[in-house]
Amino acid sequence: xxxxxxxxxxxxxxxxxxxxxxxxxxxxxxxxxxxxxxxxxxxxxxxxxxxxxxxxxxxxxxxxxxxxxxxxxxxxxxxxxxxxxxxxxxxxxxxxxxxxxxxxxxxxxxxxxxxxxxxxxxxxxxxxxxxxxxxxxxxxxxxxxxxxxxxxxxxxxxxxxxxxxxxxxxxxxxxxxxxxxxxxxxxxxxxxxxxxxxxxxxxxxxxxxxxxxxxxxxxxxxxxxxxxxxxxxxxxxxxxxxxxxxxxxxxxxxxxxxxxxxxxxxxxxxxxxxxxxxxxxxxxxxxxxxxxxxxxxxxxxxxxxxxxxxxxxxxxxxxxxxxxxxxxxxxxxxxxxxxxxxxxxxxxxxxxxxxxxxxxxx
Amino acid sequence: xxxxxxxxxxxxxxxxxxxxxxxxxxxxxxxxxxxxxxxxxxxxxxxxxxxxxxxxxxxxxxxxxxxxxxxxxxxxxxxxxxxxxxxxxxxxxxxxxxxxxxxxxxxxxxxxxxxxxxxxxxxxxxxxxxxxxxxxxxxxxxxxxxxxxxxxxxxxxxxxxxxxxxxxxxxxxxxxxxxxxxxxxxxxxxxxxxxxx
Amino acid sequence: xxxxxxxxxxxxxxxxxxxxxxxxxxxxxxxxxxxxxxxxxxxxxxxxxxxxxxxxxxxxxxxxxxxxxxxxxxxxxxxxxxxxxxxxxxxxxxxxxxxxxxxxxxxxxxxxxxxxxxxxxxxxxxxxxxxxxxxxxxxxxxxxxxxxxxxxxxxxxxxxxxxxxxxxxxxxxxxxxxxxxxxxxxxxxxxxxxxxxxxxxxxxxxxxxxxxxxxxxxxxxxxxxxxxxxxxxxxxxxxxxxxxxxxx
Numbered sequence: 001x002x003x004x005x006x007x008x009x010x011x012x013x014x015x016x017x018x019x020x021x022x023x024x025x026x027x028x029x030x031x032x033x034x035x036x037x038x039x040x041x042x043x044x045x046x047x048x049x050x051x052x053x054x055x056x057x058x059x060x061x062x063x064x065x066x067x068x069x070x071x072x073x074x075x076x077x078x079x080x081x082x083x084x085x086x087x088x089x090x091x092x093x094x095x096x097x098x099x100x101x102x103x104x105x106x107x108x109x110x111x112x113x114x115x116x117x118x119x120x121x122x123x124x125x126x127x128x129x130x131x132x133x134x135x136x137x138x139x140x141x142x143x144x145x146x147x148x149x150x151x152x153x154x155x156x157x158x159x160x161x162x163x164x165x166x167x168x169x170x171x172x173x174x175x176x177x178x179x180x181x182x183x184x185x186x187x188x189x190x191x192x193x194x195x196x197x198x199x200x201x202x203x204x205x206x207x208x209x210x211x212x213x214x215x216x217x218x219x220x221x222x223x224x225x226x227x228x229x230x231x232x233x234x235x236x237x238x239x240x241x242x243x244x245x246x247x248x249x250x251x252x253x254x255x256x257x258x259x260x261x262x263x264x265x266x267x268x269x270x271x272x273x274x275x276x277x278x279x280x281x282x283x284x285x286x287x288x289x290x291x292x293x294x295x296x297x298x299x300x301x302x303x304x305x306x307x308x309x310x311x312x313x314x315x316x317x318x319x320x321x322x323x324x325x326x327x328x329x330x331x332x333x334x335x336x337x338x339x340x341x342x343x344x345x346x347x348x349x350x351x352x353x354x355x356x357x358x359x360x361x362x
Numbered sequence: 363x364x365x366x367x368x369x370x371x372x373x374x375x376x377x378x379x380x381x382x383x384x385x386x387x388x389x390x391x392x393x394x395x396x397x398x399x400x401x402x403x404x405x406x407x408x409x410x411x412x413x414x415x416x417x418x419x420x421x422x423x424x425x426x427x428x429x430x431x432x433x434x435x436x437x438x439x440x441x442x443x444x445x446x447x448x449x450x451x452x453x454x455x456x457x458x459x460x461x462x463x464x465x466x467x468x469x470x471x472x473x474x475x476x477x478x479x480x481x482x483x484x485x486x487x488x489x490x491x492x493x494x495x496x497x498x499x500x501x502x503x504x505x506x507x508x509x510x511x512x513x514x515x516x517x518x519x520x521x522x523x524x525x526x527x528x529x530x531x532x533x534x535x536x537x538x539x540x541x542x543x544x545x546x547x548x549x550x551x552x553x554x555x556x557x558x559x
Numbered sequence: 560x561x562x563x564x565x566x567x568x569x570x571x572x573x574x575x576x577x578x579x580x581x582x583x584x585x586x587x588x589x590x591x592x593x594x595x596x597x598x599x600x601x602x603x604x605x606x607x608x609x610x611x612x613x614x615x616x617x618x619x620x621x622x623x624x625x626x627x628x629x630x631x632x633x634x635x636x637x638x639x640x641x642x643x644x645x646x647x648x649x650x651x652x653x654x655x656x657x658x659x660x661x662x663x664x665x666x667x668x669x670x671x672x673x674x675x676x677x678x679x680x681x682x683x684x685x686x687x688x689x690x691x692x693x694x695x696x697x698x699x700x701x702x703x704x705x706x707x708x709x710x711x712x713x714x715x716x717x718x719x720x721x722x723x724x725x726x727x728x729x730x731x732x733x734x735x736x737x738x739x740x741x742x743x744x745x746x747x748x749x750x751x752x753x754x755x756x757x758x759x760x761x762x763x764x765x766x767x768x769x770x771x772x773x774x775x776x777x778x779x780x781x782x783x784x785x786x787x788x789x790x791x792x793x794x795x796x797x798x799x800x801x802x803x804x805x806x807x
Contacts, residue, residue: 029642030641030642032638032641056641056642058637058638058641060634060667061663061664061666061667062663064631064634064663064664065631065634065637065663065664065667067634068627068628068631068634068635068638068664069634069635069637069638069641070638071627071634071635071638072607072634072635072636072637072638072639072640072641072642072648073638073639073641073642074638074642075625075635075638075639076605076638076639076642076643076646077642077643078642078643080638080642094628094631095628095631098627098628098631102625102626202643203623203625204605204623204624204625204639204646205603205605205623205643205645205646206623208602209602210601210602210621210622210623211621216570216620216621216622216623216624217623217624217625218570218617218618218623218624219624219625219626220617220618220626221625221626221627221628222610222614222626
């Protein structure tokens with residue numbers, strides 16, 4: 001069968017369409033989903049493209065079911081994924097927890113909308129806490145926060161690879177703006193860039209006769225003894241801690257001599273970049289730090305930057321302190337004062353950041 | 363050029379989103395950076411629909427903006443809905459047929475520009491009302507050459523043009539009408555070339 | 560003394576099993592094991608179990624098996640089947656998992672006529688959590704959360720699962736209610752529910768009336784009488800929908 005993307009192609013499309021193409025390029029086999037704005041078009045494109053490239057789709061009865069059908073398909077050995085937002089993300093924390101516990105490489109695209117509750121169907125960065133630490137677990141997840149369509153393409157492909165390599169639930173955290181807007185990007189065939197696509201493997205329905213060639217698989221998720229669970233969680237934690245250095249990703253801009261460090265993630269970091277450029281041109285020593293992985297958080301790098309002469313840190317987000325909380329726990333002990341620009345559920349532009357930074361130096 | 367920001371608002375069905383998309387695609391084809399984001403609310407067709415368009419020769423930051431260089435309101439209530447996007451440097455465009463009372467214009471604008479676009483579209487064909495508006499925006503902003511807009515139109519509606527070549531002429535004519543409306547109003551010198559970044 | 564013969568697909572290292580003496584689950588699981596043996600599908604059958612006492616069967620079989628969450632066995636098995644249609648996917652759950660917390664999954668997979676086999680044990684209570692009201696608790700029956708007996712005016716009438724499923728599912732579906740009191744008949748129903756999936760006909764669902772002496776607080780005689788008389792008269796046993804000819 002013809003590859004969905006060959007060579008490199010410049011395109012101009014929405015973020016949701018981008019995700020569908022990236023999932024195809026990542027060799028995803030099947031999607032399970034339930035309609036919720038602003039992620040719907042991922043399903044719309046997937047169902048059309050999937051028919052052409054022989055990939056599966058099922059619209060389930062709700063998000064709980066979408067998450068658990070993904071789990072079932074993954075147990076059976078197929079690259080399955082889902083996409084959701086807001087209240088759907090809340091419902092999916094149950095299957096995400098199971099994926100965390102059973103080490104199922106679930107991939108979910110989260111297009112954040114306004115909250116709490118149904119909030120708006122438009123935009124926010126209010127699903128950071130839920131996506132990084134939702135569920136009744138320890139946050140054994142990997143979360144990529146993207147800032148552009150190019151990154152939506154790159155990190156959706158990467159999410160499948162990360163998930164299947166490390167077997168932790170992996171999230172691409174976008175938002176309504178990224179979902180709905182059109183902007184240019186380059187789509188490419190991963191192979192053409194020597195990017196290896198990791199193959200899936202089944203946990204059940206393995207070859208060989210049970211009792212003769214192999215033992216049956218008994219996949220466990222609940223334990224009779226506290227000590228059993230304790231051992232399992234500590235083992236998973238150790239594994240997670242071990243891969244942090246391989247996983248963390250971040251971006252620094254003008255950090256070397258920065259006296260004010262602006263920390264933001266996702267689409268807001270675009271405004272931060274513009275603000276930093278504008279402020280630098282006025283001679284203000286400001287820099288930008290952007291965690292790309294929110295879980296695991298690039299705390300070591302951030303600590304290094306903070307210790308290199310930063311006098312104040314400004315955290316900017318379209319939520320009321322979700323990034324701030326994440327960051328505080330990650331850099332506990334650092335003494336640089338934290339200022340904030342918190343605008344839950346609305347977009348933040350460079351001018352907002354510029355005036356806030358200026359107010360800090362007066 | 364620098365960054366050009368346009369907020370285009372109208373009633374559902376007036377074709378606001380489709381001309382914004384055509385202009386974005388045309389800019390992209392010209393090798394410019396472009397971001398088009400529809401205002402997507404709860405309503406599928408009803409209510410005021412707003413398109414946010416940004417075109418630049420450099421990387422564009424935030425997908426939305428607070429104040430536009432050009433705001434175009436295609437209905438009476440779209441005028442009210444778009445006040446928030448009009449600042450001291452904004453050209454606020456609306457149709458001459460609207461009854462403009464107290465409070466209908468935004469509190470801040472550089473210039474309020476009324477154009478008889480509805481009337482002109484009745485003379486040509488009301489279906490190309492949105493394309494007339496596109497012509498006006500192109501004239502106001504110079505963000506892309508008219509030829510690029512024509513090509514993008516051709517790509518989007520080419521299959522219809524094939525069946526009915528008159529439709530092509532009508533659309534291209536609509537662009538010219540839109541341009542002329544602005545030219546008549548401004549007589550040069552007051553175009554928005556770019557805002558400082 | 561001769562030991563009872565276990566089905567080939569029972570997993571010997573996990574025996575003796577963890578169910579209470581007098582529990583109906585092992586009988587249902589024996590019927591499933593024997594049916595799998597007779598059909599020769601041990602290697603391609605995947606067994607998924609719910610939370611509740613059904614969970615205690617997670618390593619019961621020498622078949623690939625997975626645990627899930629309470630009520631979520633149905634979507635897990637649906638996802639598995641959709642991903643790999645060559646597998647025979649069997650979900651096992653209690654009345655709570657099927658008719659209450661997972662009812663939306665049961666209803667919708669029945670409507671979509673998913674090609675999976677679901678077996679539901681109806682013992683009229685939530686047994687693992689200590690004997691609370693279940694959707695199938697009989698009118699007047701005492702449970703920990705209906706200490707004075709279930710009052711249908713307050714908590715509705717018992718769920719008639721197979722009756723509901725048979726009326727909403729599609730052509731080719733197989734729906735039956737059996738009872739551990741009639742083992743051979745129950746095994747026949749389960750076997751047909753597996754065959755139906757093997758043939759790709761449609762959704763397959765068997766409810767099995769079961770016993771719970773621990774939470775019913777009954778002795779052997781009372782247990783059997785409750786199963787056969789009280790439950791048996793409320794819940795009619797038989798096939799409600801079948802694509803198979805009668806003589807099959």
